[in-house]
Amino acid sequence: MADTEALTPLADRVISTADATVARIAEVPFRAQVGLRVDPKSSAAERIATAIGAMLPGDPGGVVVTRDLVVLWLGPDEWLIIGPVGAQDRIERTLNSALGGGFGAVVDVSAHRTIIEVSGERARDLLNSGCALDLHPRAFPAGRCASTLLARAQVVLVCCDARAPRYWVVVRASFARYLADWLADATTEFAPDVNDLAQL
Numbered sequence: 001m002a003d004t005e006a007l008t009p010l011a012d013r014v015i016s017t018a019d020a021t022v023a024r025i026a027e028v029p030f031r032a033q034v035g036l037r038v039d040p041k042s043s044a045a046e047r048i049a050t051a052i053g054a055m056l057p058g059d060p061g062g063v064v065v066t067r068d069l070v071v072l073w074l075g076p077d078e079w080l081i082i083g084p085v086g087a088q089d090r091i092e093r094t095l096n097s098a099l100g101g102g103f104g105a106v107v108d109v110s111a112h113r114t115i116i117e118v119s120g121e122r123a124r125d126l127l128n129s130g131c132a133l134d135l136h137p138r139a140f141p142a143g144r145c146a147s148t149l150l151a152r153a154q155v156v157l158v159c160c161d162a163r164a165p166r167y168w169v170v171v172r173a174s175f176a177r178y179l180a181d182w183l184a185d186a187t188t189e190f191a192p193d194v195n196d197l198a199q200l
Contacts (some may be wrong), residue, residue, distance in 0.1 A: 004051070009114045009176035019065035022122045023192045025183050027167065027176075032088035036079045036095055038104035045099040052081070063143045063158060072145045072156060072170075080109075080156065114176050116169040118183060122190040123165040127157070129186050137162035151182045 008029040021080070038045050042059055049055045053066045057073040064071040069091070070082040083091050088108045095106040118127060124135045130151035133140060145158040156170040171179050 001175055003149040006162070010116075010180055017167040023120040023126045023181060023187050024123075025187075026117050027180070028117050030085040030116055030125055032081075032083035032086065032091055033093045033108075033110045033113055033170075034081045034083070034095065035109050036081055036086055036104070037077055037189050038099065038102075039077055042102060042104075044099050044102035044104055047100060048063060048095060051094050061144045061146050065143075070158075072158065074156070075149060082115075082170075112173060113170050116171060116176065116183070117160075117166065118169060119161075119164070119166040122187075123166065123167060125169060126183065126186055126191055127169075129189060130182065131157070133157065135159075151179060153179050153182075155179070164200075169174040180198075 008027055010027040010029075018085045025192065036048070036056075038048065045056060051072070052069055054064045054069075054071065056079055057064045057071060057117075061071060062073040065101075068084050068087070072080040072082070074080055082123075087176055088110045092106055092108055099106065118124075127150065128135050131148055133146055133148050140159050140162075142159050144158055146154050147154070149155070150157065150169060152177040153171060158168040158170055160166045168176060169179070
């Protein structure tokens with residue numbers, strides 16, 4: 001009988017960094033991810049808001065957090081809904097039911113992407129070494145997201161916490177290993193120099 005155990009894109013990667021106090025990199029595995037396209041001014045969007053317990057974010061880069069969902073604004077009529085492990089079927093059913101045959105699309109993209117969490121005191125600097133966005137808390141506070149390039153890989157970057165820096169990097173599965181390795185390697189730029197430590 002074939003082995004059907006699911007594996008994440010980074011299942012065989014032990015992500016080690018030069019200094020874990022500088023930045024920590026870890027996969028957030030198996031989160032449900034469902035893409036939604038719908039006219040935000042339609043009655044279907046209102047029904048979806050009622051069904052998920054929150055209005056769909058309407059401003060560019062907006063993020064809405066409900067009891068168990070994170071809703072990311074990707075475009076004027078496009079959102080990515082991230083939920084608990086294994087919840088994609090439930091989310092799909094909820095959205096399709098609320099859509100009610102109206103114009104729109106609901107697509108399970110859970111296997112298409114994974115999430116890499118980057119946290120630690122130099123997390124912002126680490127990300128900025130490969131990303132052109134201004135990640136200062138005044139420009140990119142908690143509760144914001146952006147589609148951007150990180151180390152030439154297309155990602156959706158989410159600021160989860162700006163004070164104790166913590167970010168989600170939503171990346172296509174085919175780029176996950178490359179990006180995790182790049183991030184781990186890039187931390188060496190921010191790790192204390194061995195000679196400096198010897199003088200302490």
